[in-house]
Amino acid sequence: MKTKTFPHGIHPPELKNLTEEISLQPMPAPEKVMIPLLQHFGAPAKPLVQKGDEVSLGQKIGEGQGLFSASVHSSVSGKVLSVDSFHHPGGTPVPAVTIANDGQDKADTDKKEIKNPFSLSPEDIRDKIKEAGVVGLGGAAFPTAVKLSPPKDSPIDTIIINGCECEPLLTSDYRLMLEFPDEILKGAELARIATGADRIIVGIEDNKKKAFELFQEKIQDYEGEAVLLKTKYPEGAEKNLIYAILRREVPRGGLPFNVGIVVQNVGTAKAIWDAVSTGKPLFERAITVSGQSITEPKNLLVRIGTPFQAVIDFCGGLKEDGNILVMGGPMMGLTQWTPEVPVVKGTSGILAWNAPAPGTEYSCINCGRCIEHCPMALVPTQLAKYVQFDKLPEAESWGILDCVECGSCQYICPSKILLVHWMRLGKNKVMSSKQKKSA
Amino acid sequence: MTDKLFILQSSPHFRDKDSVPKIMYVVIIALLPAVFASLYFFRLKAVGLYVSCLVACLVTEAIFLWVRKKPLQSLGDGSAVITALLIAMTLPPTISLELAVIGSVVAIAIGKQVFGGLGYNIFNPALVGRAFLQTAFPVAMTTWFPPATLSFDTATFATPLGNLKFEEAIAQGTLTPLKDLFWGNTGGCLGETSAIALLIGAIILFSKKTIDWRIPLGIILALSVFTGIFWLANPDKYASPVFHALAGGLLIGAFFMATDMVTSPITPKGTWIYALGIGFMVGLIRLFGGFPEGVMYSILFMNTFVPLLNRYSRPKILGERRKES
Numbered sequence: 001m002k003t004k005t006f007p008h009g010i011h012p013p014e015l016k017n018l019t020e021e022i023s024l025q026p027m028p029a030p031e032k033v034m035i036p037l038l039q040h041f042g043a044p045a046k047p048l049v050q051k052g053d054e055v056s057l058g059q060k061i062g063e064g065q066g067l068f069s070a071s072v073h074s075s076v077s078g079k080v081l082s083v084d085s086f087h088h089p090g091g092t093p094v095p096a097v098t099i100a101n102d103g104q105d106k107a108d109t110d111k112k113e114i115k116n117p118f119s120l121s122p123e124d125i126r127d128k129i130k131e132a133g134v135v136g137l138g139g140a141a142f143p144t145a146v147k148l149s150p151p152k153d154s155p156i157d158t159i160i161i162n163g164c165e166c167e168p169l170l171t172s173d174y175r176l177m178l179e180f181p182d183e184i185l186k187g188a189e190l191a192r193i194a195t196g197a198d199r200i201i202v203g204i205e206d207n208k209k210k211a212f213e214l215f216q217e218k219i220q221d222y223e224g225e226a227v228l229l230k231t232k233y234p235e236g237a238e239k240n241l242i243y244a245i246l247r248r249e250v251p252r253g254g255l256p257f258n259v260g261i262v263v264q265n266v267g268t269a270k271a272i273w274d275a276v277s278t279g280k281p282l283f284e285r286a287i288t289v290s291g292q293s294i295t296e297p298k299n300l301l302v303r304i305g306t307p308f309q310a311v312i313d314f315c316g317g318l319k320e321d322g323n324i325l326v327m328g329g330p331m332m333g334l335t336q337w338t339p340e341v342p343v344v345k346g347t348s349g350i351l352a353w354n355a356p357a358p359g360t361e362y363s364c365i366n367c368g369r370c371i372e373h374c375p376m377a378l379v380p381t382q383l384a385k386y387v388q389f390d391k392l393p394e395a396e397s398w399g400i401l402d403c404v405e406c407g408s409c410q411y412i413c414p415s416k417i418l419l420v421h422w423m424r425l426g427k428n429k430v431m432s433s434k435q436k437k438s439a
Numbered sequence: 440m441t442d443k444l445f446i447l448q449s450s451p452h453f454r455d456k457d458s459v460p461k462i463m464y465v466v467i468i469a470l471l472p473a474v475f476a477s478l479y480f481f482r483l484k485a486v487g488l489y490v491s492c493l494v495a496c497l498v499t500e501a502i503f504l505w506v507r508k509k510p511l512q513s514l515g516d517g518s519a520v521i522t523a524l525l526i527a528m529t530l531p532p533t534i535s536l537e538l539a540v541i542g543s544v545v546a547i548a549i550g551k552q553v554f555g556g557l558g559y560n561i562f563n564p565a566l567v568g569r570a571f572l573q574t575a576f577p578v579a580m581t582t583w584f585p586p587a588t589l590s591f592d593t594a595t596f597a598t599p600l601g602n603l604k605f606e607e608a609i610a611q612g613t614l615t616p617l618k619d620l621f622w623g624n625t626g627g628c629l630g631e632t633s634a635i636a637l638l639i640g641a642i643i644l645f646s647k648k649t650i651d652w653r654i655p656l657g658i659i660l661a662l663s664v665f666t667g668i669f670w671l672a673n674p675d676k677y678a679s680p681v682f683h684a685l686a687g688g689l690l691i692g693a694f695f696m697a698t699d700m701v702t703s704p705i706t707p708k709g710t711w712i713y714a715l716g717i718g719f720m721v722g723l724i725r726l727f728g729g730f731p732e733g734v735m736y737s738i739l740f741m742n743t744f745v746p747l748l749n750r751y752s753r754p755k756i757l758g759e760r761r762k763e764s
Contacts, residue, residue, distance in 0.1 A: 012453050168453065239757060249758045324446045331451045337444070355446055362459040362516070363558035368651065368705040377754045381705065399756045407451030414457045415558075421449040 003206050005230035006240040008375050010408045012168050012233055012331065014207060018290045018297045019171045024179055026284075026301040027314050029076045029101050033305030034086050035061065036096040039344040040135040041142045042068030049097060053080045057107045058281045061097050064130070070143045070345075071133040073281035074099055075303035077106040089308075089327040089334055089341045096342070099305070117190060117277045122148075125194040125276055132275030133282050133345075137267035138162060138236070139328055141346035144268055148194040150257035156195040157260040160245060161188045161269055163204040163211060164229060164236030167329025170349045172286040173266050175299045177204070177211040180270050181218050187269035189222060190276050195262055200224035202266075203245055207231040233331060234406040238263050240375045252402055267348075282345060289315045291353040293322025302343050308350055309339040322352040331407045362415040370409035370419060376402050380409035380419045387426035392433060400426045459557075462700075463517030465647045469640035470524050470695065476636035477629045480586035481532045485629055488527045491536045495543035496523035503552040518557050522546050525565035525695060528630025529688060529735070530572070533582045542568040562742045563699050566735050573735070583626045598627045600687045603678055604731040614678065620685040630691060637690040650698040653707065657714025658693040658721070659684055665722030677726065689721065692734035702742045709748035716741045 038044035045062030049055060055074040062072035078101045086096035114120070120128075130145035150156050161184065165173040177184065188200045202219060204212040206228050215226040227245050229235050239250045241263060248259040256263050264272070267286055274280040283304050290297040295316030302311060308325070312318050318339075326333040327347050343350075370380035378399050386395035403423045410419040477485045500519040504511055526542050546568025554560040573580045583598055599615035602608040608615075619625045623633025630637075644650045663680035670677045683689065688696075697703060697717055704710045717737045724733025 010455075012455075243757065251760065252756060252758045254758065318443075324448075324452065326452060330453045333450060333452065335445065335447045335450075335452070337447055339443075355448075355452065358448075359454070359458060360512075363556070365459055365462075365558045365700045366703070366705050367462070367700040368710075371705055371707075371754065376757045378756060379706065379753060382749070398753060399759075402756050402758070405450070411451050411453060412455050412457075414455075414459050414462055416454065416458065418449060420451065424449070 001206075001228055003228050003230040004244045005232055005235065006244040006375060008373050008377065008408070009232045009234060009240070010373050010411050012411060014231070015169045015290075016171050016174070016207065018169065019288055019299055020174055022171075022175075022297070022299050024172070024175045024286055024299045024301055027303070027306070027311065029103075029105070029303045030306050030310040031101050032081070032098060033075050033101065033303060034096045034098050034307065034342040035072060035075065035305035036086065036088050036094045036342065036344055037062040037072055038088070038094045039072065039141060039304070039346060040070040041140060042066070042070070044095060045069060045072045047083050047095065047097060049080050049083065051080055051082055054078070055080060055099060057105045058283055059108055060133075060281070064133070064143070068143060068146060070135050071131065071281075072097075073133055073283045075283035075305050076101040077104050078102040087338060087341045089336060089344060089347065091334065113278050114276070117186075118193065120193070120276065122194045122196065125190050128276045128279065129194075129272055132271070132280065134268065134271045134275050135282070135345050136265055137271060137285055137345065137348070138265035139332065139346055139348055141344075144264070144272065147262060147264070148191055150195060150262065154257045155260060156197045156257060156262055157199070158246065159188055159192045159195065159197045159200045160241060160261055160263045161200060161202040161266055162236050162238075162241060162263050163202055163208070163215070163266045164241060165208070166205060166231075166233045166236040167331055167333075167348075168233075169290045169351055170288045170329050171290070172288040172299050172348065174208050174211055176266050176270060176286050177208070178214065181214050183273045184266050184269045185215075185218055185222060186277070187271070187273035188264065190272050191262065191264055191269065192223075197262070198223060201245055202226045203229050203241055205229050205231045205235055233408065234375055234404070237375060237404055237406055239404070252399070285343070285345065285347070287311075287343065287347055288349040289351075290349065291322070291326075291351040293319040293352040293354055295319055304345060305342045307339065308336065308341055308343065311343065311350055312339060312352070318352055321354040324353060324355040326351040331411070332405065359416045361417060364415055364417060367414060369412045369414065373408045373412045375406060375408060376404060378403060380423065381417070383426060384417065384419050384422035387422045387429070392426070392430050395426045396430050400430060403427065460516045462649055463521060465643065465649045466521050466695070467517055467524065469643040469649070470521070470528070470630075472636040472639040473528065473630045473633060473691065474524065476623050476633035477528065480588060480623055480632060481629060484532045487536055488530055488532070488534070488539050488629060489524070491539045492523040492527040492543045493520065495540040496520070496526070496547050499544050499547040500552070503548065503556070507552070507556070509556065513557070516557060519547060522551070522564045522568075524630075525691075526568050528691060529565065529569050529628045531580060531583050532629055533584050534579050538572060538576055538579055542572040545571045558701055560701055561745070562739055563696050563702050566696060566739050569735055570739060585626050586624060586632070588624055598687070598731065599625055599682075600725065600731040603686075604725070609675060609678065614682070615686070617681060617685060620682070628688060631688045634685045634690055637694060641690075641694040644694060644698075650694065651703070651710055653710045654698045654703060654714045655693040657711055658689075658697060658718040661715040661718025662689065662722050665719055666726065669726060683722070683725065687732045688734040692717075692738055696734075697738050697741075702745060704745050704748045704752065706749060706752040706754055708754070709745070709752035712748055712752070713741050713745065716744070
């Protein structure tokens with residue numbers, strides 16, 4: 001069968017066989033959860049509880065502040081031990097609510113099911129999503145209600161459901177697609193209603209044929225189709241996915257709504273359905289715990305705020321040789337210095353393996369492979385040189401701000417140059433010099 | 440709880456296995472068929488030239504690394520070996536070993552290390568060494584003898600292109616047959632003569648995706664079109680494009696020298712201009728220039744344009760609208 005794809009990109013080892021056949025399993029809630037008040041793109045939430053308060057499962061403990069923010073909910077029932085700054089997988093400590101689990105999972109009583117969620121108005125759907133603190137679960141954790149409120153002058157015609165999961169090792173989205181296809185499609189339908197779009201397109205890579213066939217059949221009840229995509233990294237990167245499926249180019253510096261599209265991850269679609277139909281807030285998510293240094297790799301439904309250590313222990317513990325701990329995928333994930341950090345809404349995986357010592361870094365030999373593989377069609381080696389020599393205007397005009405930090409260039413570089421590091425540094429410098437100018 | 444320490448690094452955390460030394464070793468392996476062909480055709484003379492070039496290049500590289508306080512392990516990256524092989528392969532078999540050594544020292548010292556070593560040189564180092572010899576010792580660089588497989592009077596032997604240019608070979612009917620050009624049963628520089636051996640090497644390079652296919656294709660295309668027009672107009676005076684593609688240093692230049700990553704453009708568009716430019720220049724020099732052969736000067740000439748080509752051939756970024764910006 002013919003598959004769709006985008007130009008360039010890479011083929012890293014997939015390593016999905018470690019967990020792809022393992023069903024999602026709910027992990028029992030730990031004795032103590034640390035729930036950061038910033039787990040999303042935007043401003044931190046304002047704490048609603050204080051030390052000593054009793055909280056119930058799903059109770060709102062942090063209120064989103066302003067437009068780009070999201071509310072935070074308790075993932076257990078129990079007693080608030082502290083509201084204080086705590087480790088965060090993002091690297092810098094942020095305010096977090098620590099709750100001792102009483103093991104009762106006492107739920108909020110005033111949440112009620114809605115008979116026919118599809119009859120709700122777009123505003124009602126967005127309100128419920130916002131109330132439930134739903135954010136994009138693909139990794140960027142952008143507040144979903146904001147994403148579903150495109151400006152009036154950009155009509156949306158298509159909701160793309162992103163089932164690519166192009167990062168190596170991760171399989172939790174695949175399991176969600178196999179085990180919760182109806183919830184995902186119903187969530188997509190709600191997103192369609194909320195944005196006024198005409199159709200739903202589900203994009204799935206061809207290493208997940210089973211999921212594709214399932215969706216091809218299920219989507220017949222909806223306005224839309226399932227599309228098979230080539231297994232290639234980064235097929236699931238928003239702008240590349242849109243180009244692969246519809247051949248539309250999101251303008252530089254723009255967002256998908258500029259071309260009439262909203263992209264939602266499969267996990268987010270399910271969270272939308274849960275939030276709108278039952279009022280269930282986002283207090284747990286599917287993650288993959290894998291890598292050759294995890295004793296028993298698994299796919300888990302984990303409560304937000306569970307320490308990585310507890311998750312790893314639940315998976316048989318860390319093997320001796322594990323020397324790198326990553327949140328997310330191996331291509332874009334963040335390394336962790338301690339397993340005490342909690343699972344947050346943006347945690348798609350917890351990975352550990354034995355990373356080899358970095359190879360010798362050579363000077364650039366102009367092989368051009370970074371250019372041949374950059375999914376944004378940038379010139380990474382030239383951008384890195386501009387940043388090294390502090391030529392920021394040149395770096396900007398050559399598109400450094402278009403870089404999505406997917407890591408394809410650094411993956412392929414035979415000289416082992418830390419290209420993505422230079423990109424990040426350059427983007428940071430360009431942005432801060434812009435802010436200075438506008439101030 | 441554990442007090443284990445983890446590695447902290449910037450993503451991505453997976454890296455491809457290919458590396459600079461591996462690329463260089465693929466090129467060396469790809470050169471071997473032509474090296475063996477030259478050993479067969481030129482026997483001991485070839486052995487002497489390869490050994491002198493290898494020793495001279497590696498010693499020069501080592502001295503420079505030591506003076507510049509760079510790690511001596513860089514010797515193992517294979518780039519100096521490639522330069523040595525390429526110099527030896529582009530020398531006439533008659534040349535003395537001293538001149539081969541001088542060419543090698545110039546190649547590494549002036550062609551590569553003064554710019555900052557691997558990755559920073561503007562010109563192909565091997566061609567810098569050869570161009571120096573060609574200018575300083577023109578007679579030694581244009582005296583040929585036939586391969587051990589042919590029995591000729593050595594004093595009057597000329598290369599196929601020399602024959603074509605200076606001896607009116609087409610009118611005389613003495614143009615080297617294509618068959619001999621293909622197998623290498625003819626006069627010429629050490630490693631240039633056997634087209635088949637070079638093509639086997641090219642297949643190795645392509646199978647490992649080590650070289651940009653645009654470069655050899657562009658060169659051969661431009662040369663064929665250029666020489667083809669004249670051949671069609673007057674086949675009694677001009678040789679066919681096939682002859683031009685197989686003769687002289689065209690194949691070794693197109694597959695092994697113009698494709699040098701360091702000295703060729705990084706953008707696809709720039710690469711096309713660079714390759715077509717080389718092919719056109721070769722045709723121009725061979726048909727109307729003072730020399731029978733022009734591959735070396737064509738590549739060096741186009742090398743000078745590489746930074747400019749890179750600057751003005753930035754690819755279109757995804758989502759970019761060229762007219763607005």
